[in-house]
Amino acid sequence: MQRENSKIRSDLEIAQSATLLPITQVADKIGLTENDMELYGKYKGKIRFEALHALENRRDGRLILVTSMNPTPLGEGKSTVTIGLGDALNRLGHRSILALREPSLGPVMGIKGGAAGGGYAQVVPMEDINLHFTGDLHAITVANNVLASIIDNHIFQGNKLGIDPGRITWKRALDANDRALRNIVVGLGGKGNGVPREDHFEITAASEMMAIFTLAEDLVDLKEKIARTVVAYTYEKKPVTVGDLGAEGALTVLLKDAFQPNLVQTLENTPALVHGGPFANIAHGCNSLIATKTALKLADYVITEAGFGADLGAEKFFNIKSRIGKLTPTATVIVATIRALKFHGGVNREELYDENVDALREGFHNLLKHIETIKEFQVPFVVALNRFITDKEREILEFEKLCNEYDIPFAVTEVWEKGGAGGIQLAERLLAVIDQAEKDHSPTFYPLYPLDISLEEKMNVIAKKVYGAKGIELSPKAERQLRELEQNGWSKLPICMAKTQYSLSDDPNKLGRPKDFTIHIRQLKPSIGAGFIVAYTGDILTMPGLPKHPAALKINIDDSGKVTGLF
Structure with a gap:
């Protein structure tokens, strides 16, 4: 993502050359034993429910959210900065854990790529995390589609609840970009094949099943959330829930194993909980609540991210996830890049790597709006400039000048190139901002609106x-x-x-x-x-399509099983 020529190693090559610790050793770093883990090979594991229950009375660490300005279509490295910050805090002697979303196969096979970081700030094993991982997204997809089949079967078998086939709101799901499935017809081929009706697919990351999965606190809460999910309306326009169909138990069983948080590591062996993956432009864009709460019990600092800019992921993290989970974020990191600043200053995509200080100044106003948004939630912040090797020195100096002019706390990060060492300046600036806010007894976080307004x-x-x-x-x-x-x-x-x-x-x-x-x-x-x-x-869609030249066409494998072309 930050490379300018083919001589620089790809993210995949860097990940494949890394020395990983057995996941049991990573677990030991945060006080978990092998008995606390459900192992998925040597380098991946899930934390058992019994271990989660044993953590309930521990004091929470500090919660750091990483967000960004509005991105370019190329992405600005928010996950990379998140991972590098976690590594940097560990280098400074602080016990930190990452809490990240799982990548969807849609972007992996499409254009944006996964969400495992890049360069020397990655979570690994990179191929596994981007391709199937521990099967969580498939379990969510299956639970979603079993529910869809139960709805259609209920109508076929007599429709005791009086469901109106024209008012079924539950869509089928698939963890892939497939525009041909946005609008379909099911039940064709005669009476024995069900009731013909219009149906739809959405990508798994945009489904309500994914949202439920990531906002449930435990298995009981998961089953209750599934039970009250509205899937259709009757001919009398009364809502029909999963509880009305009696399917919540079976669906929860399908999600049981997936619901245990996944433990992996960074290239520098920092523990990372990678669990759940809702999109932020369509859904709420945050990793699972159960993983975030688990991480808070195991670390002094938990660094998490929310998708895209502060207008999407951060707003939903604060107004939805933090409210539902009773979380109190300590601070926020807002990621900016020189190319995104120029993009929002009017530079077209083909000229983003040409020096243009005037455009940078103009695009800085986009960043300022996101800073204003974070201030609305009364959360301390630091701006992190994710430095690319294509950035020009005059542009970096102009960015620093603008931050000083507006009295914005900032740090330049080079975690893609240097790993945790490239995030030390950001980590130190973040710790200073947190320390100052605590000394000043600054107002603590609160959501932007009360729930009792319309x-x-x-x-x-x-x-x-x-x-x-x-x-x-x-x-x-x-x-x-x-x-x-x-x-x-x-x-x-x-x-x-x-x-x-x-x-x-x-x-x-x-x-x-x-x-x-x-x-x-x-x-x-x-x-x-x-x-x-x-x-x-606007024109937002819940089932994306593939681009003209999808990333899938570059991915390959050799006789030894070595993957190539994956970023």
């Missing part, structure tokens, strides 16, 4: 305070759905905005810091099991 008010708060919009505009369909949500008593839930990651607005072409724009809400969907209402804006 859904429309919540959407307006997010649009105005996080995006900088004038407000929202509801489509006729969304207005009708809003009334239904209120009539069903769901107005006290938080909002999960589905929005493009490339812009503060709902138009990916409006870069920088747009002014005088409106957020267009085209439809609303209740995710009652997960515990939020999804608001779809």
